[in-house]
Amino acid sequence: MRYMKNMTLSNIANACNGKYYGPENKKETCVSGIAIDSRKVGENFLFVPIKGEKVDGHAFIPNVFENKAACTLTEHPLDESANPFILVESCAQALKDLAEYYRSVLDIKVVGIAGSVGKTSTKEMVASVLSQKYSVLKTEGNFNNEIGLPLTIFNITDEHDIAVVEMGISDFGEMHRLAKVAKPDICIITNIGFCHLENLKSREGILKAKSEIFDFLTPDGKIILNGDDDLLSAISEVNGVVPIFFSKQKQEGVYADNIENLGLDGTKCSIHFKESSIDVHIPIPGLFMVDNALTAFAAGKLLGLSDEQIRYGIHAVNSASGRTNLIKTEFITIIDDCYNANPVSMKGAIDVLSHAEGRKIAVLGDMFELGKDEASLHYSVGLHVADKEIDLVICVGKLASNIAKALRDKSSLCEVLEFISKDTMLEQLESLIKAGDTILVKASHAMGFDEIVSKLKTVRA
Known part of the structure; x- marks a missing residue:
């Protein structure tokens, strides 16, 4: 036992x-x-x-x-x-206190990942890379809050060398409490987007809340930040720690060039950091995965991995369910990205869909916790869709109607359908699908769009 x-x-x-x-x-x-x-x-x-x-x-x-x-x-x-x-x-409170105590007696490195978009895909990439040298425990499912994080910490055993943990918040003070439990040795912030504006009010508020991750950085800890993010790139040091920045532009930190978008087959690029340079194929679609690969490269280097170990870890990464997860049935291709959504990730998912072959369908639902600008932020997604060659857009929910409105206002060539409820849409879904279609499914988690993915898996077009 x-x-x-x-x-x-x-x-x-x-x-x-x-x-x-x-x-x-x-x-x-x-x-x-x-x-x-x-x-x-x-x-x-x-x-x-x-x-x-x-x-x-x-x-x-x-x-x-x-x-x-x-x-x-x-x-x-x-x-x-x-x-x-x-x-x-x-x-x-006792749950957090116990996790904090247990963390203190463990001889293990903790990589803490925060950010508005991409925490899970970054976690998967970092864990895949670090597992080429170490025994790695990673956050499972959505265990990234004040209950989930302690439970993740409790799963650490003497066999583990490193824990890669997601740290998700929606208000001020939460990240401080999570960091107190995790005591991260490496802090990663993926970006500052438009999540949880109801409580955090602005991107500057989001930055302030996410930056609480630094409050309990270990004495010899390191920081990895997105150099392409205007707010994060302005951080020159934190308590004497100079961040390592990652970027898709040539710069002093970790950067990528020769980026080749392979559509649903992923991305090829070259990654450079100091004297290291490697060519990689990232198997998961979406240019945002280049950022994840850069982050994992930086973490790998900080923890002593070789270039070849890092390259293999990037090649071996798998997508998590509900996050740009490609599902190919006998008849159609499903892009399962229904775990969560905000304007940045929604637009990124549309970009992925736009590179598919054949007929392209987007099933888009409401994005929650966007504050007073929720209508205009949904409308901005519609404008983004209008610039892509998407054949059919199915909007589900009251807020998603703003996506449909933008498409009609811009006189987009794509067909637009609106449904107030998911149940009503599901009744007609199969009749809308044809063999060879690629279908993106994306909305905030509370919309329950995993039910749509399950339905699509049974479609016989």
């Missing part, structure tokens, strides 16, 4: 400012895992019951002891004669 380093019940209680109740002879029991889902609790686990909007995890405390849990946290006193528990003020 695997045990978590130094995670005894006594140390756990101290780390989260809790009070242990239970047999004294069990205080030095070392837990084998930590879970917030009672169904995932195994033998010798610690259960952390989180209060959600609909469900309070405290209701499942009896279940976890049936599964041989070692202990549970709780915000309410339990029967002392039963099983061990640790009383805390807030289980949500």
